[in-house]
Structures are given as structure tokens and as C-alpha cells.
Amino acid sequence: MSSSTLDPRLSKAGPPRRPIRLSWSDERLRGIVWQVLVVGVVGVIFYWLWSNTVHNLEVRRIATGFGFLDREAGLPIGETLIDYDPTDTYRRALMVGVLNTLKVAVVGVVLATILGTLVGIARLSQNWLLSKIAGVYVELIRDLPLLLQLLFWYTILQSLPPPRQALNPVDGVFLSNRGLLLPFIEWLPAHSWALVALVAGLIGTFLYSKAMRARQYADGQPRKIWPAALGLMVGLPLLVWIAYGAPFTPDVPALRGFNFRGGIAMTPEYFALLLGLVTYTAGFIAEIVRAGILAVNQGQWEAAQALGMRRGDILKRIVLPQALRVIVPPMTSQYLNLTKNSSLAVAIGYQDIVSIANTTLNQTGQAIEGIAIIMLVYLTISLSISLFMNWYNAKIALVER
């Protein structure tokens, strides 16, 4: 069969290329003219803005460049994850800001996913009261601006009693206008090693389940994974911990003088921001989870039941994998939203990257650099989250022929 008899629709090359004619009715020529025109106009606008900026900077005698990063910052920061002192450089201060942003974003994403999934499932509950309450929560939280909610929580936290009369809802947990205090354990090397063992156990479980699945594919016999998983994920860390002498000293916060000592402290700013972000984003995640579960056809449940599968198995093997396909893409944008919304911290005085960069640009007058840093940080975070979620999405996507 010669190639000329092949269906022309199958050939990738498309119709043979004609030479470009110098006429308005030639589509390609028109395309080129339009592109040159649009790019030209955009270019001219940007050139105009750029030349204005250069001129203005000259007139105002503002030096451009990132040299200011190595100067002494002199701005105090309330809570830091790394050592920081006002005599450190701006570079260090901005690093603290980035870490503070990540601290609230990571914790927020995890908590919002948990709360949102619970609320989403509650909305589908058979219990009328539960589903109505979840519905009212979702509607209310989504219809109020996040900034308003943050200011509201912050006002409430500030109007709490001082440390001496702190609220004590559960033993060891204190809530006052200085923030939230939670009990913790005194952290020793034994705990770090147990954590390492847990990570090793997780990897081991993953590899083990993969190997077992491969053997199931070979001979069709399902194998129990949970005994080994339990041993690896719970037994191994416990063994390591006991091998180190099983140290356990609870570190309960207690009132000393006018303030608390011990335990983990959350400042009112961080707590208000986290509370606001989590409850707000959870409202959106709940709707995504609900839509995802509803998107799985009822026939899938029925078919699985007809095969004699149990309810838990149906959920795990039939419904969830299909629901996740619907859930993951919008969930990605919620995670991105939460991260970007954490920039509202500046309104309640939590020192995240926006707040610190803003102070920096006020102190140094380096407006362009300050805003460029903010944008760069968020673009990097956004891109990383979307890359990871796209990878995960591709992994669970339907494999079509």
C-alpha cells in the first residue's frame, strides 16, 4: 500500500504548505500581522512604564538593586523558627518571614484538609441534623470575607482574660490573651530517633505493600498487609524509643509570674491566622469533597455490592479512587489559595513574608525590590505546590487507551 492511499486525516503533516501570499485574505499572513501588532503594543506600553520608572527613580535618587539585603535590618520579629536578632541582615529577616509563611501554610493545609473532609462527609450524612449543621457552616463561612473573619478571631482572642485568669478548658491547655498553650513532651534524642524509625517504617510499608501487590497480580491470591504495616509503623518506632530507655517527661505549661513557661506556645496572631485560614478553607474543601463523592455514579456502588464486596472495601477500592480524580484538581487550587491567603497575616500583625517585606520596603524605600521578593516567594511556593499536585493527579488519573 503506497502512502498516497492513506487516509489524509491520519497524516500528521496536514495539508501541504502554501507559500504566504501578501494578501489580507491569507490566514497565516493575518496571523503574523496580528501577533506583531499585539506584541508591539504590549512592548511599547511596557517600555513606556519602564522608562518612566527609571526616570522617577533617578529624580528621587533611589538606588536600585538588592544591595540592601546585606544591611542591618533593625526590625524586631516576635516569633521566629530560626535564630534571629534585630542586628541581623535584611536577608535573614526575609528568611524568617518565608519560614513563618511556610509554617502557617503547611499546618493550615493539613488541618484544613482534615476538617474540610469531615465537614464534607457530614454534609452527606443520613443524619438530618448533622448534614444541616454542616450545610449552615459551609454557607456561612464561604459568604464572609476572610479578612473580616481574621479580624473577628483576633478581636476575640485579644479580649480573652490575661494569663493569670487564663481559660483552662482541658488540663494543661491554657487560652489567654497571650495565645494558646499546649502541653508537649521534653524533646530528647530518643524522640528524634523514634521519628526517624517512623519514617523508615512508612517507606518500608510502602515497599512491602508494593511487593505484595506484585505477587497478588502474579497468582491472584490477596495477601494481608496490615500485620507487617503495624509492625513497621508502630512497632519499630516503639522499639527504638524503648531501646533509648523510653524517656517520657511531660512538659506542661505553668504560670510563672506574669506569663507561662513550658509547653508549646502559639501567639494570638498565629493562632488567629491559623484558625481563620483553616475554618475558611475547610468550607471550600468540604464542598469539593462532597461533589467528588457525589460524582461517583450510584451504579458503581450497586455493581460492587453485586460482586459481594463489603462497604469498606467498596469505599476504598471503587469509590475513593474515582472520587479522588474529581477532588484533586480543585483541591490543588484550594491549597494554593490558602497559601496566598496567608498573606492577610499583615492585617493582624503576624510577621510573614509580606509583613516583613513591607516593613523592609518602608524602611529602605526599595519598593520595587520588596514587591519583587514577595511575588517571587509566592510564585515559587505556588509552582511547587502545583507541580507536586499535578504529579499526584497524573498518578491517579484514569489510564485511557
Added chain:
Amino acid sequence: MSDVTLNAATANAEAAPRTAPVATTGAAAWLRANLFSSWINTAVTLALGYLVVRWTMGFIDWAFVNAIWTVPMNGNVPDTAACREIRGTGACWAVIEEKHRFILFGTYPYEEHWRPLLVCALFIGLYIVSAMRRFWNWVLVPIWIVTLTVIGVLMWGGVLGLSYVPQERWGGLPITLILSTFGLAFAFPLAILVALGRRSRLPAIKMLCVLYVELVRGVPLISLLFMASVMFPLFLPEGMNIDKLLRAQVAITLFAGAYLAEVVRAGLQTLPRGQYEAAEALGLSYWQKTGFIILPQALRLVIPPLVNTFIGFFKDTSLVLIIGIFDLLTAGKTAIVEPAWQGFGVEVYVFVGAIYLVFCFAMSKYSQDLERDLNQHRRR
């Protein structure tokens, strides 16, 4: 044949009288099915019911029973001692009674308050007209242009015997409505162009649109607002300056444009390919094809997500608080700066929140109804 077996079965059943079947209709049956279907459900219902009743009672006590509605004036300063005494147990609505004009209209001249009030009414009327399906055609364009012009005249004044009010004195609810509505009016055409550009076969145009959308969506609105308030003056030629509200408006428009563009693009993608091909086969030019065939169908498909984007966008205008523009939320926050009213933030935020809630809830209900109506053919 089946009739015979059926009759036989019925005859057999009649031999032994059965107890009446469990009712499946009526209030008792509904309660059993929805609240007390199993012991675990019963426990959940009782626990939740207890909490709901307790919290509702607590809220009623705080908001109505123990609340204080007015306070005496001590000369020019309100005497809020009574309010401070009931802090935590009762609301002090006196702060709203005293400050509601300020929260709603900011520093607009007091005797001219009817103008922003009328502006708000016009905005609401505009939303209602836009929501009615009989107006979903080109009629909307002149309606919007005329209404927005009238709103501009009312706010600024200086003509028709209205006194001139500079923009610095505007504030409160009209600012929120102006930022969101004007932002929308400019962002929507921009979004359509960008969405078309992103689907274009011309690589340079496509790249520009992708760059714009991804850059704007990758950064928080606050950074754009900072850019508008700090960097914008540097962009313009010396001596030329545009006011803060307009700068924020530009930032919000650019921001909304990127998000709306993605929604519109989704609509363009869902439209079956046959529609594009049929339009081309008829020999329509690109703009004829887009204007008469593609956009009317594609936009209709994405109206519910569009409304949801509008809601988000309406809420996001509150972020201008951070660059010090006097919108509804900023006015609320400023109202409690006065020493006499310090510490009554919760009441003010509840009041401001209620206003946002009314607007957003109306839009969200509308979007849900619309989604149901437009998807009627898809339901079994």
C-alpha cells in the same frame, strides 16, 4: 401467567395476618429515618441537638436579652460604662446605633448621605436586572453604561445642582460596591479577550495570555495592591498622578481578569468541537464565529462558576483595608478606634459581616438555582 403466581402468593399471605408495616410517611417516620435510624445516629442527634440548643440560647442571650441598644450621651462623648459592665455576657448594639452612618457611608458629608444611599440602591437594582434571564443579551451593555454613569454623577456631584464631593471623602458600602462592580465591568471583557487569546493558534498571543494569567494567579492579591499603592506612582510620568482608589481599582481589575479568564476558558473548552467546525464551514470570520456562535453558548455554560467567582471577588475587595482605602470593612475597623468605643469590635464585625452575608448569600442562592435550572436536561 405471572398473574396466577401473584394471586397465589397473595392468597397465601392472607392466611396468616401480619402486623401492619412500619409507616414510611408522616412526621414520626421522617424522624426515625433522618434522626434516629440507629443507636449511633440517635446519639449524634442528641449530642448535636444539645449543643445547638445551648449555643442558640447563649447567642440569643448575648444578642438580644442582655444587649444594650442605646447609651446616654455625656456631653459630646457617649458614656459606654454600662456596655463595659456587660462585656462578654451581652452585646453593645449602641455602637452600631451611634456609628452605622459612618460604617455605611464613611466620611461622606452627613447631609448628603441620600446620595450614597441612592447609589447603593442603584447597584442592587443593577444586580437584579442583570440576574434576570430575559435581559441576558446585548441590552445589558447600555443598561450598565447608563447606570454606572448615573452612579458616578451622584457620587462626585458638581453638576445638576449637586455639590462636589472629592473622592477622598467617599467611604463605606459604596466603595465596596464600586470596587467590585467596576472591577467586574472592566475585568469581564478583558477576561474574554484573554481566554480567547489563550486558546488562539497564534503562539505569541497565546504566550502573552498564559504569562499574564499564570503570573497573576500565582501571587496574592495583596502583593498586587501593594504594587498599586507603592509602585504605580513610579510607573507614571512625573507630575501625573492618579488617585489611590483608581489605582486599587486597576489592581483588582487585573486580578479578577486572570481568574475570570480561566472560567471563560473552561466554557470555551467544554463547547463541542462541532460548533467551531460548523461555524467555520459556514464561512464565518473569526470574530463572527466567536461573537455569534461560540461566546453566547460558552458563557451560558459557565454562568454558575462565574457567579461563584463574583462572590469571591466581592469578598476580596475587603483587602483594600491593607492599603488604607475606606471600604465597608475599613470603615467598620475605624469606627472602633474612638476611645469610647474601643473593645466593641465583635459587635461591629457582626454588623459588617451581616451586610457581606446578605450580598454573598443572595448571589450564592442565585447561582445554585441557576445551576439547577440550566442542568435540568441532564437530570434523570
